Amino acid sequence: MKHTPPAEVIPLWNLSEGSCARIARVLGPSDHVHRLDEFGLRGGTKIEMFRPGNPCIVRLSGNKVCLRTDGLLEVLVEPM
Amino acid sequence: MIAAAKTRTFTVALVGNPNTGKSTLFSGLVGVHQHVGNYPGVTVEKKTGRTSFAGLRFEVIDLPGLYSLAPRSRDEMVVVDLLLGRQRGAAVVDAVVCIVDACNLERNFYLVSQVLELGLPVVLALNMLDVAERRGIRIDAARLRRQLGVPVVPIQANRRIGLPQLKAVLADTAAGAVGDIVESAGKTHPLQRMGLSSGVPLNILPDRCLHCGATGRPEDCGEDAAGTAAMAPDAARVHSTPLPDEFEAEVALLESELAEESNRAAGGPLPRCLVRRLLLDTNGYLQRTLLDDSDGRWASRLAAARERLAAAGSPTPAVETSARYDWARRVLEGVVVEPGHYKTTPSDRIDRVLTHRFFGTLIFAAVMLIVFQSVFVWARPAMEWIETLTGAAGGWVEAHVVEGALRSLMVDGVIGGVGAVLMFLPQILVLFAFLALLEDCGYMARTAYLMDRMMARVGLSGKSFIPLLSSFACAVPGIMATRVIENERDRLTTILVAPLLTCSARLPIYAMLIAAFIPAHSYLGGLLNLQGLTLAGLYLLGIVTAMIFATVFKRTLLRGETPLFVMELPGYKWPSPRTVFMRMAERGWMFLRCAGTLILLVSILVWAALYFPHDPNATHQEQQRNSYLGQAGQVIEPVVRPLGWDWRIGCAVIASLPARELVVATMGVMYHLEDKPGPGDRRWSEKLRQATWDGTDRPVYNVPVALSIMVFFALCAQCAATLAVIRRETNSWRWPAFTFSYMTALAYAAAFVTYQVGTWVAG
Numbered sequence: 001m002k003h004t005p006p007a008e009v010i011p012l013w014n015l016s017e018g019s020c021a022r023i024a025r026v027l028g029p030s031d032h033v034h035r036l037d038e039f040g041l042r043g044g045t046k047i048e049m050f051r052p053g054n055p056c057i058v059r060l061s062g063n064k065v066c067l068r069t070d071g072l073l074e075v076l077v078e079p080m
Numbered sequence: 081m082i083a084a085a086k087t088r089t090f091t092v093a094l095v096g097n098p099n100t101g102k103s104t105l106f107s108g109l110v111g112v113h114q115h116v117g118n119y120p121g122v123t124v125e126k127k128t129g130r131t132s133f134a135g136l137r138f139e140v141i142d143l144p145g146l147y148s149l150a151p152r153s154r155d156e157m158v159v160v161d162l163l164l165g166r167q168r169g170a171a172v173v174d175a176v177v178c179i180v181d182a183c184n185l186e187r188n189f190y191l192v193s194q195v196l197e198l199g200l201p202v203v204l205a206l207n208m209l210d211v212a213e214r215r216g217i218r219i220d221a222a223r224l225r226r227q228l229g230v231p232v233v234p235i236q237a238n239r240r241i242g243l244p245q246l247k248a249v250l251a252d253t254a255a256g257a258v259g260d261i262v263e264s265a266g267k268t269h270p271l272q273r274m275g276l277s278s279g280v281p282l283n284i285l286p287d288r289c290l291h292c293g294a295t296g297r298p299e300d301c302g303e304d305a306a307g308t309a310a311m312a313p314d315a316a317r318v319h320s321t322p323l324p325d326e327f328e329a330e331v332a333l334l335e336s337e338l339a340e341e342s343n344r345a346a347g348g349p350l351p352r353c354l355v356r357r358l359l360l361d362t363n364g365y366l367q368r369t370l371l372d373d374s375d376g377r378w379a380s381r382l383a384a385a386r387e388r389l390a391a392a393g394s395p396t397p398a399v400e401t402s403a404r405y406d407w408a409r410r411v412l413e414g415v416v417v418e419p420g421h422y423k424t425t426p427s428d429r430i431d432r433v434l435t436h437r438f439f440g441t442l443i444f445a446a447v448m449l450i451v452f453q454s455v456f457v458w459a460r461p462a463m464e465w466i467e468t469l470t471g472a473a474g475g476w477v478e479a480h481v482v483e484g485a486l487r488s489l490m491v492d493g494v495i496g497g498v499g500a501v502l503m504f505l506p507q508i509l510v511l512f513a514f515l516a517l518l519e520d521c522g523y524m525a526r527t528a529y530l531m532d533r534m535m536a537r538v539g540l541s542g543k544s545f546i547p548l549l550s551s552f553a554c555a556v557p558g559i560m561a562t563r564v565i566e567n568e569r570d571r572l573t574t575i576l577v578a579p580l581l582t583c584s585a586r587l588p589i590y591a592m593l594i595a596a597f598i599p600a601h602s603y604l605g606g607l608l609n610l611q612g613l614t615l616a617g618l619y620l621l622g623i624v625t626a627m628i629f630a631t632v633f634k635r636t637l638l639r640g641e642t643p644l645f646v647m648e649l650p651g652y653k654w655p656s657p658r659t660v661f662m663r664m665a666e667r668g669w670m671f672l673r674c675a676g677t678l679i680l681l682v683s684i685l686v687w688a689a690l691y692f693p694h695d696p697n698a699t700h701q702e703q704q705r706n707s708y709l710g711q712a713g714q715v716i717e718p719v720v721r722p723l724g725w726d727w728r729i730g731c732a733v734i735a736s737l738p739a740r741e742l743v744v745a746t747m748g749v750m751y752h753l754e755d756k757p758g759p760g761d762r763r764w765s766e767k768l769r770q771a772t773w774d775g776t777d778r779p780v781y782n783v784p785v786a787l788s789i790m791v792f793f794a795l796c797a798q799c800a801a802t803l804a805v806i807r808r809e810t811n812s813w814r815w816p817a818f819t820f821s822y823m824t825a826l827a828y829a830a831a832f833v834t835y836q837v838g839t840w841v842a843g
Contacts, residue, residue, distance in 0.1 A: 030397070031152075031363055032644050036146040037401035039646055040187035048422070051435055055532050055542070055645055062183040062215050062422055064431065066529045068536065068645040 002018065012067075015049045021077035022046050028073035036068040036075075041067065047077070089130075089137040090254040091171040093163060095195055096179035097188050098145030098400065099650040101207045104180055105237040106142040107662060109247070116666050125563070126170075134251035139171060144563075149194040150357060150397075152315060152365050153568060163198050164351050175253045177202040177246070179237075182212035182219055185416055189408035190401070196230070197321050197353050201253050204232045205246055211651065216419035220804070224415045238656060322407030323356065325400055325785045326392045329354050330385045337381065340433060359385060360397045419549030427522075427651040434526050444530050447523075448549075451514045453582070455507050455553060462506035488691055497683025504554065507584045509668050511553035515546075516663035520655035532645055538627050539634030541565075541645040544574040548626070551578040555584070555802045556671055559809055569638040573630055575809060576819055579802050580626040580795065585741040589793050590615055592744055596765035597786035618794050625795060625826070678800050682738030688744075690735070709735060723792065724785040724829070724835040726773055733792070738800040742794055784838025788831040796827035 009024045023045045025050050036042065040060055048059040054066035069075050092172045094109075096102040107114070110129025143159050152158040158167060165172040178195050180188035196202055206221060225232045231249045235242030321328065335355045350358075350370065358366050359382065371378045386396050434440050481487040502614040518524045524546060532542030543565045551558030558578045567573040594611050601610040634640065689709040695702070704710045713731030720730040729745070736743035747768075771780045797803065803816040810816075 034150075034362075034397045034401065035644065036646060037398070038150070038190060040147075040184075040190070041646070042401060042405070043280070050428075050431070053437070055432070055529060057435060057529065057649065059422060061187060061418070062212075062217060063181075063651070064540075064649040066429075066525075066532070066645070066647050067650055068541070070534060070536070072641060072644060 008078045009078055010061045011075050012049075012058075012069060013054055014080065015052065015054065015077055017052050020046060020048045020080045022080055023074065023079045026075050027038055032073055036073070039065075041065070041075070047080070081841070089139050090172075090174045090250075091139045091141065092250060093141045093143055093173045094179060095163070095176055095191070096145060097147055097181065097184075097191055097648075098186065099648050100145070100179050100181040102145060102654070103142060104206070105205060105235065105243075106140060107659065108237055108240050108243050108316070109138075110140050110529070111461060112662075114662070114666070116670065120633045133273060133318075134255050136251050136410070138250065138254070140168075141173070146191060148191060149198075150361065150400075151369075151651050152361075152363060152568050153566075154369075154430065155352035155563075157365075160354075160357075161637050162352070163195075163200065165756075166351075173200060175203065175250065177205055177250070179205040179207050182234075183204055183215060183217055185219070185403070185412055186408050189411065190229075190404050193322055193404045193407050196694065198351075199320060199353075201256070202230045202710075203246065203253060204228065204230055204247050205237075205242075209234050214423075215425065215445050216423055217418040220415050227411050227413070227415065238653070248661065266757050303674075313516040318392070319624055321355045321356070322403045323400065324394055324403060327356075327394050330359060330389060334359060334381070334385060339426060358382065358402050360395055362386070399757045401664050425651065428805065430652050431649070434527060435524070440526070440530055444527060447518075448476055451511070452552070454514065455511050455618075463503055465501050466499070470495055470502065473499075485694070489687060492690075493684040493687030494680065497687075497738075497742075499681055502676075504584055505668065505672065507672055508554055509664055511550065512557065512664040512667045513660060516660040516667075517655050519663075520653075522650045522652040525649045528647060529649065536631040536642050536645070538574060538682045539640075539642055540570055540630055541567075541643045543643075543647070544570060547574050548578060548581060550666075551581040551583060553582070553736050554583050554671065555579040555799065555807045557667055559802065559805050560667075560670065562809065565643075567640070567643040569634075569640045570643045570739045572810065572815065573633045573638050574824075575806055575815070576633055577626040579621050579797055579799065579819060579823065580629065582622040582794065583799075585739060585799065586618075586793055588744045590618055590790055593786040593790055596768050597781065597783050614790075616728050618790055621791065678804050679738050682800050683742065684737065686735045686742070704731075722835070723784075723788050723831045724839070725789070726771075726780050728771070729780070729789065731833045733798070736798050738798075740796075743798075782842070784835050784842060787838055788835035791834045792827045792831035794827075795823060796828050797823035 005080050012021075012023075015021050023041065023043055024041055024069075026036055026041065026071045045060065049056065050059050050064055051057040054070055055066045067075070094106055102703040106127070106129065110131045113131065114127065114129040116125060116127050125144065129142070130643070131138050131140060133517070141162070146156075146159065148162055148164075151160050162170050163173055163176065175194055185617050192202075192204065204224075205527050206219070209219060209221075212219060220236050221232055231253075233242055233246045233249055234248055237243075240700055307625055323331075331352065333547070335350070335352060338350055340353065354366070354370065358370065364379075367373060367378060367382060373379055388397055389399065419531065434443060474495045476497065477487060477490045481490060481589060515524070518527070523614040527549075528542035528545050530542075531545040535542055535544050544562070546564070547558045547561040549558075550561050555578045558581070559575050562571045562574045562578070563575060594614055598611050598614050602608070603610070686709070689712070690704065690707045692708060693706065695706065698706065705714075709729075709731050713727040713736055716730045716734070717725075720727075720733070725733075732743045732746040735746040768781050769779065773780055797820045803820060805818040806819055807813055
């Protein structure tokens with residue numbers, strides 16, 4: 001498995017299929033960020049890319065969620 | 081105590097995240113004794129059911145699936161008000177069953193933490209432990225009981241495992257609640273008020289207090305572990321929050337200011353959890369709803385409080401999520417053991433195909449084809465059967481009732497009108513059965529994912545897709561299904577364009593006119609046929625127009641950015657026939673009630689307009705011409721003439737105002753057919769071809785006229801049931817009035833262009 005330095009932060013859409021990452025930051029209007037927070041997509045959460053693209057499908061603690069991040073939101077992740 | 085418990089009905093609310101099996105649990109608890117209605121003025125479905133066990137009566141309320149109790153709209157406010165006992169016309173909730181998905185405890189506990197703050201007795205139903213085990217997640221339920229401090233009952237809602245235990249705990253909770261009232265309100269330990277005082281069968285007595293036990297601040301709570309009374313319930317509730325002390329201090333300050341001013345619209349002090357929400361809701365919805373803030377005083381106070389909090393390192397609203405997730409982590413410490421790596425589940429394997437950009441889309445198209453084919457093919461026998469039955473009912477009335485206004489009213493008004501609606505019930509039931517099936521097995525969420533890219537292009541999200549899909553059968557359920565769209569503007573846009581999609585009520589008109597006027601030319605060796613192509617063209621016309629108008633509305637009237645699209649994809653499962661049947665029956669009944677009552681009323685009005693003023697000596701044709709409707713038709717003839725229509729078609733259009741499908745019946749009456757025409761009936765086609773303009777031998781109908789009528793009906797809003805449901809869902813007459821106006825103008829313009837261009841091409 002390829003190891004990336006922990007400091008590297010990339011946008012979610014750049015995460016390749018099957019790779020795991022930890023969400024570093026969610027950027028966007030505070031209401032959207034709060035909604036994603038409540039949904040469970042927040043800084044520190046571990047995710048795994050199931051199907052890249054926009055919208056993409058990520059695995060979030062065992063379940064799958066789909067998410068579109070265009071213009072409104074930017075989800076930055078640290079690949080693990 | 082028991083006697084008191086037996087004489088009352090206990091209200092239990094079911095709360096949980098979406099896809100946690102909440103509705104399955106609801107059905108498991110109450111069986112078929114369900115009732116679906118609406119809370120006044122909002123679209124939140126009021127799903128309640130009655131049941132009794134352990135000698136006690138219960139009313140169970142199934143609340144919509146939520147991720148958070150933070151109200152951002154009136155619909156979400158209803159849920160919070162209901163739980164707080166502030167909802168007018170609803171029973172005060174005695175206890176809450178919080179259902180959580182064992183695979184996702186930390187995320188689910190965000191909502192649990194908010195529910196616990198309400199100060200109501202809570203029972204936690206831990207669902208889908210079996211699925212969690214299969215995924216390699218291990219959960220120590222006994223430890224969870226101890227660390228959470230409320231009863232935890234493991235269940236498998238779909239197999240009804242654990243329901244007897246859950247009922248036993250609920251019964252004990254109810255008895256405990258009455259015990260409180262009978263003994264002395266507020267003099268019991270909060271845990272006792274949670275129904276844990278006696279006789280709990282599952283060894284679920286917690287040994288620590290709510291929140292405090294886990295945080296190790298028993299001294300703050302003022303309760304001792306033995307459970308003796310030391311504090312009034314309200315005071316105990318104050319402590320039931322994981323939010324930091326500096327935040328609670330601001331809440332206390334705001335609470336006292338509110339009490340001093342007492343300028344709120346509703347009487348009584350605001351519950352503390354709403355005061356917390358006032359501080360957290362940076363969007364301002366609650367401030368507008370709960371406070372009379374004409375001078376902006378509260379806005380500045382709230383802003384100042386938020387600034388102080390930000391300076392103290394607790395910025396709103398982020399402080400809430402971090403505090404609640406921290407709490408969840410503490411409570412779940414040692415409870416959940418997650419696998420290092422998630423196993424590939426059968427759901428994953430299915431998703432590799434079904435969410436694939438190419439194969440997934442292909443399969444999706446095939447599924448849609450099967451659904452539509454079935455809607456039309458499977459429903460046909462039942463539709464014919466209903467047609468025969470209404471015909472027989474009409475015949476019976478004609479044979480047994482003396483000729484006159486009453487008989488005419490019963491046959492043409494009541495039976496004809498209701499029959500027109502009943503005819504579509506089989507199609508609607510087949511469609512609902514499919515939708516329920518796709519939803520229950522988990523596929524529906526994938527269709528929203530697949531269609532999101534396309535919907536985003538017109539400014540909507542994948543969540544608008546399912547309502548629009550339903551609109552191909554009938555706009556009424558389609559519009560009702562828009563409730564899943566959180567964003568108000570997107571919901572409204574979806575509602576406004578849904579009636580443009582070709583519903584099944586347009587089919588009889590298309591079938592009739594296509595059979596009569598479009599030649600059956602074949603192309604590509606019989607693969608394509610002009611009649612079929614015309615029908616496909618009319619469907620396409622609806623789709624393209626809906627897309628254009630969605631884009632236009634999202635850029636002008638309902639301007640807003642493309643909505644956030646975040647949605648959970650539930651694991652696939654075998655659909656439960658019971659759930660599918662219940663959902664189909666529930667939706668079917670709602671359609672009947674909504675559409676049936678209204679159409680009955682309007683078809684009686686149309687009948688009266690055709691029957692009066694009544695001249696018993698007049699011929700059928702004279703009667704029509706002189707009736708109120710006939711007169712109206714002649715008045716509007718100059719308006720409809722540019723579309724190529726004579727006054728009779730104008731009459732039929734007016735008469736079909738309540739429902740498009742009535743146009744076929746009205747034209748039958750207009751052209752004086754003894755029997756009701758069936759689509760494709762040759763004699764009926766002949767009659768139409770023979771119809772001439774009054775006083776001439778120039779035929780009324782030709783291909784451009786037929787096309788202009790079809791295009792008009794493709795785009796017009798001739799459906800009272802749709803307009804009524806828009807009124808109900810938007811809670812205003814403005815939107816149905818707008819829908820009617822823009823669609824009628826559009827239909828007229830398009831019919832005009834069709835006729836003029838058609839005549840020019842043909843001539």
